[in-house]
Amino acid sequence: MEFNKALLIHHQHAGKASRVDSLGIVSGILAPAVRELIIIRTDEPGEGERLCRERGEEFDVVFILGGDGTVHECVNGLADLQQPPLVGILPGGTCNDFARSLGISPDVVTAAREMLRGRQMSIDLGRANDRIFTNFYGIGLISDTSQNINDQLKGALGKISYFISTLQTISHAEPFRYQLEADGEKMQGEAVMIYIANGRFLGTNALPFALNSLQDRKLDVLIIHDTGIPLLREILTHKPEGEWQPQHESISYFKAASLKLETAMPMLADTDGELYMKTPAELSVLAGHLTFLTGDEY
Structure with a gap:
């Protein structure tokens, strides 16, 4: 070309x-x-x-x-x-x-x-x-992990630094109250992380979302109500074969085209690895909004 x-x-x-x-x-x-x-x-x-x-x-x-x-x-x-x-x-x-x-x-x-x-x-x-994200928007454990990454460690160890930070953060994860409206359906509860994804990878690991997740006009919503290594194992090792149905009761997963997210107190949000937004947030999909050159594996 x-x-x-x-x-x-x-x-x-x-x-x-x-x-x-x-x-x-x-x-x-x-x-x-x-x-x-x-x-x-x-x-x-x-x-x-x-x-x-x-x-x-x-x-x-x-x-x-x-x-x-x-x-x-x-x-x-x-x-x-x-x-x-x-x-x-x-x-x-x-x-x-x-x-x-x-x-x-x-x-x-x-x-x-x-x-x-x-x-x-x-x-x-x-x-x-008013901001765009390509990969994800998340609060709780995900933003805490990003905050805890040591810049020198990140430069020396690369992606391993993310896993070190996750392991350090996960034992101190504090639950928070949230209210969420997804495509008009309201829900509330406690969580340690809410992860709203457009892409399929996190920390180089494939997430168990559909292979067409970048073109399905939906966001993948992952709510983790409790924490622990078994939860991470299910999320990071499951391979998509049809729609994912989590086996662990502490994981909620669904898709939505629009969301309204509120927390009891403003919380720092991680947006594609960048920490500058806070809740509350209104989220939506811009379907087919930009055209990207893709790789051999897409």
Whole structure:
């Protein structure tokens, strides 16, 4: 596949230590298929979003070299455009969960070659209040885990740091009261985590959601009422064979197109690994909102 004009965005501080080397390699792979390739480094938070919002319509495709946080930022700029470009993700972060949901290889060199094969799909996005998420919105254990990740450990150990943080957090998980309205149906109770997903991966692990979860016009809602290693084992080891029916009574799971979430006190929310939102939140699906280049496994 060839493009007339493409933008390659990369963040100065995002992702793996080898990102600079990756930039040279992937730009060399992409350049022969692009008549005009513009490479821009972003340095400050929000710069990628502003760049995509202001200039995204100039390009046939925007390639994003970075992790889930960089993708989250750029997609929030692209989603507002009347004529958005194609989007290609070049995984350069720790987990690259949304790229995995698109079947893109975690090896950035292989991913760059996949981008040129021309496979593309219109993909659902999630909206939480006025912000877009590609992979998930979550409160409770999920946001506590992200807060507890040691940045130095993350840089040295990569995805293992997420599991270390989860194990450290899970024994201290505090239940919270919630009220949830899902497609008009109201419910309430206590939980240690509410995880509302568009994608299918968390911490590099496939979740037991349907293979078409990025195109089903629904969000996958996972409520964990109690915690423990057996719960994590069921969630992370179940493989989708039809609709998932959790066996553990402490897990509630359903799909919904729109949700209203309230908690007794405002709670910090994790949105694609970024911690800046709080409850309450109104969530919905933007069906087929952006078109992404997909990998060989999608």
